[in-house]
Amino acid sequence: MSPTSSLSGTPVVPGVAYAPAVIATVSVSPTAVAAFEQAGFPDAESALAAYDDAAAATAEGLAARAAHTSGAAAEVLTATAGLAKDKGLRAAVKKRLAAGDPLLTAFGAAVDQFAGVFTSMGGLMAERVTDLHDIQRRVTARLVGEPEPGVPEPDEPSVLVAEDLAPADTAGLDARTVVALVTEKGGPTSHTAIIARQLGIPCVVGVSGLSAVRGGTRLLVDGTTGEITLEPDEQKASRLVADARAGREALDRWTGPGRTADGTPVKLLANVADGASATSAAAGPVEGVGLFRTELCFLNRKDEPSAEEQADIYSGVLGPFGGDRYVVVRTLDAGSDKPIAFATHEGEENPALGVRGLRLSFDNPGLLERQLAGIAAAAERTGTETWVMAPMVATVAEAAEFAGQVRAHGLKAGVMVEIPSAALLAHQMLEVVDFLSIGTNDLTQYTMAADRMATDLAHLTDAWQPAVLQLIAITAEAGKIAGKSVGVCGEAAADPMLAAALVGMGITSLSMALAAVRPVGAQLAAVTMDTCERAAEAALGAVDPRAARVAVRAVLSAG
The missing domain is CATH 3.20.20.60 (Phosphoenolpyruvate-binding domains)
Structure with missing residues (x-):
């Protein structure tokens, strides 16, 4: 990708940001998963008990985060916590375990089943598919003894880049270190967009080709036009950010x-x-x-x-x-x-x-x-x-x-x-x-x-x-x-x-x-x-x- 290349998507929240990209990772360690699967469980009942403990811990963690926030952030955290405890999802896991599937296989099949149902429903229910996969990653991590996956906590102002962001992840973002959001998936009314508006940070969604961006790549994000410039001229980018900052200061004076x-x-x-x-x-x-x-x-x-x-x-x-x-x-x-x-x-x-x-x-x-x-x-x-x-x-x-x-x-x-x-x-x-x-x-x-x-x-x-x-x-x-x-x-x-x-x-x-x-x-x-x-x-x-x-x-x- 050339130093002056650019990408475009749907602009969601106006503003300009210039910072290095930090990539959101959502996977659980394959080594930990392999070790967990090798250990196994003596019977289906003990496997289900392990699932119950992990799901409950995941739900409690999300609910605790919801209790310390408000507005749209609290809404998405509470809804995701409820999904982690869903009785229908548990019943599907139990059924697969009874049929002889290992726990992670049973859990994955249950999630796929519900994701298919939600997708076929369309509309707002299809939005829950992202939540389902987020719950799958979080519960799996707890089962195998890993920290729950999610967005990184950058130690400097950064542009958060992701294929997609789970509602529970966007709800926990800190606008002091995440200065812009750019995602490959999602639309202008997705949870990511709603949380970005609540935080007041530039956001562009539906960006094709975003997977080619590597961590550390400096990005100029224009939330008004939907343009993302990779490795732009530093002086020009800094000037645009300064102009945007001055404009923001003028906005802050509006009463x-x-x-x-x-x-x-x-x-x-x-x-x-x-x-x-x-x-x-x-x-x-x-x-x-x-x-x-x-x-x-x-x-x-x-x-x-x-x-x-x-x-x-x-x-x-x-x-x-x-x-x-x-x-x-x-x-x-x-x-x-x-x-x-x-x-x-x-x-x-x-x-x-x-x-x-x-x-x-x-x-x-x-x-x-x-x-x-x-x-x-x-x-x-x-x-x-x-x-x-x-x-x-x-x-x-x-x-x-x-x-x-x-x-x-x-x-x-x-x-x-x-x-x-x-x-x-x-x-x-x-x-x-x-x-x-x-x-x-x-x-x-x-x-x-x-x-x-x-x-x-x-x-x-x-x-x-x-x-x-x-x-x-x-x-x-x-x-x-x-x-x-x-x-x-x-x-x-x-x-x-x-x-x-x-x-x-x-x-x-x-x-x-x-x-x-x-x-x-x-x-x-x-x-x-x-x-x-x-x-x-x-x-x-x-x-x-x-x-x-x-x-x-x-x-x-x-x-």
Whole structure:
């Protein structure tokens, strides 16, 4: 590979970094594996007991890490810990052991079986395949007496390079030593991308040819264009990083509130998962919470908490946002990749298109009623203005019935626009609800019929796709006509360039990870509403995501 060669992928988090590559290794020592297999076990029962001990230790380690973090990091660690203890996976291992397979062979076959099932389901369930293989490596390492594999801990600022990164690995990254993320697999809404946004470090995914990069190779990573330059001119690279740093310092001086250069207000809000992340977000330049993911409070619960217990939990999130700020609470988005023991259905053929979100209340209405009671009690207790929205709403009738239940508790009612039908019916939706919030992650996946973890389809799972932008524009226009709020709370809101185009379409609020608020706010403050509208036109007129980015960048640069 020549000294001036470059690679390209899908840009996820803007920014520039220049540092040596450090390669993530995910393998367990073959020597330790061979020694373990040679030793064997006297019978299937003792082999299963060893598996149980290793799986339990792995789950406990991940849960302990989850307890010391919050937000998206806590979510992915908790979910992975749950998979390590999965009863179905254990049953498959037990069955193979009873048939005479050695433990590691039995475990590998069980993982392959479940990976095949998850892959065939597609959608969000296919994303769990990465988690499965991560669990396989961690449990295998514990069985053979090796440290759990994972990303290295560099002793100097480095660019982390990997074929793929398990959610549990990305959740533990330190932005002081990992200054950029580059992966060969993954899409713009993968867990790697979400964690990178939370950390605020440049990230590029879906980079073909990345396996040729060797550890120590100095890389210039541009998270805005998706370009990775190998062994660039040092002076030029250092100058680009210095310019980016100066730009970042300017961003840090932005204090809000969100508005364009000519004074058009745009509410900038935070995505939160629990009381800890809410307290942190409340200290930032935000006007409230645009997405409180309530299901993340209950991923490790076996029994449904009472309305009173839920009120206590929700109060911890609402409390920090009293005064003139507000919190948008999403009711349980359980199911698919976020199974909750007391709510979700088991054995669905395609959970991503199954009984998830609001649909859980269709045959279990008490689940929603108790949650609304808990939310209302928390709102009354804290005095915080509280809006409530439902996920996975497909019809106007569903929206109307939900809105009636929410208003009965004295709260403002809205729905998520994640299913294309909701976007196409946005005008009618706004006749029965008070606001809409667009979840661009799922809207993109369902619009393009593409699993967001499929590397070969990363170009489709991009919110810059023209079809996705058209649906957003339809929804925003409905909001303008109705005079009601239409926000974006998916990962697209965290992209400063796209944020400007979204505002130009008529989006009134943007909700994102706290680390993205200042870059988005500073970008909006630098352009007029007229420029945002021209950026929207440029994006909507582009033939693909790359062309859309280039066109919008040109509009914003011209001012």
